[in-house]
Amino acid sequence: KAGVTQTPRYLIKTRGQQVTLSCSPISGHRSVSWYQQTPGQGLQFLFEYFSETQRNKGNFPGRFSGRQFSNSRSEMNVSTLELGDSALYLCASSLGTSWDNNEQFFGPGTRLTVL
Amino acid sequence: AQSVSQHNHHVILSEAASLELGCNYSYGGTVNLFWYVQYPGQHLQLLLKYFSGDPLVKGIKGFEAEFIKSKFSFNLRKPSVQWSDTAEYFCAVSQGGADGLTFGKGTHLIIQP
Numbered sequence A: 001k002a003g004v005t006q007t008p009r010y011l012i013k014t015r016g017q018q019v020t021l022s023c024s025p026i027s028g029h030r031s032v033s034w035y036q037q038t039p040g041q042g043l044q045f046l047f048e049y050f051s052e053t054q055r056n057k058g059n060f061p062g063r064f065s066g067r068q069f070s071n072s073r074s075e076m077n078v079s080t081l082e083l084g085d086s087a088l089y090l091c092a093s094s095l096g097t098s099w100d101n102n103e104q105f106f107g108p109g110t111r112l113t114v115l
Numbered sequence B: 001a002q003s004v005s006q007h008n009h010h011v012i013l014s015e016a017a018s019l020e021l022g023c024n025y026s027y028g029g030t031v032n033l034f035w036y037v038q039y040p041g042q043h044l045q046l047l048l049k050y051f052s053g054d055p056l057v058k059g060i061k062g063f064e065a066e067f068i069k070s071k072f073s074f075n076l077r078k079p080s081v082q083w084s085d086t087a088e089y090f091c092a093v094s095q096g097g098a099d100g101l102t103f104g105k106g107t108h109l110i111i112q113p
Helices: none
Strands: A005-007 A010-013 A019-024 A031-038 A042-050 A053-057 A064-068 A074-078 A087-094 A110-114 B010-014 B019-021 B032-038 B045-050 B056-058 B064-068 B073-078 B087-094 B101-103 B107-112
Touching: A005 A087, A010 A019, A019 A087, A019 A110, A031 A074, A031 B101, A042 A064, A042 A074, A042 B101, B010 B019, B019 B107, B032 B064, B032 B073, B045 B056, B045 B064, B045 B073, B073 B087
Parallel strands: A010 A110, B010 B107
Antiparallel strands: A005 A019, A019 A074, A031 A042, A031 A087, A042 A053, A064 A074, A087 A110, B019 B073, B032 B045, B032 B087, B056 B064, B064 B073, B087 B101, B087 B107
């Protein structure tokens, strides 16, 4: 069974631009969560989607948004990029929501660099 | 908000040494507990998990962890480490849905041959 895939793997943007990252979950998984990983803050939860609905949201500004499609694929968008948004963005999928004690499987991440 | 503390940020051991990595969390209610590992150049992989039942859980590659509710701890152990265990180890906690997984800052483990 194929794992979680994320595209693109690397991205370079400039301040003020916006970016869209994509995640394809493991086949059959209906929940997708997004995390930001930085050297200073570590891994931080962004949001979780299940059946096209946002279930949970972490403590990030409104510039960070996401959505999930009917095939469970998910995208996250960051608008008006800031230098501090440079990070590894990780996507994780699970069969059900995190309320249901589901194990999360992580993708390789998208490395975003903001210049 | 939930917080997770990993006491050791960098650990250097020799092969065959025993390993124990500490993890403490702040939430007093029902939690699900995880240890993830990130090998150099690879993505996060689940080592082991605790949802309920026996507080001593066994994972892949000879790792185990013990959940001690009274101490809010979930320490990771391995009796004899190998060079291939060199990696970043993350403890994570879930409160059953709220706020997704909360991760510790990670422990960078280096095993010297």
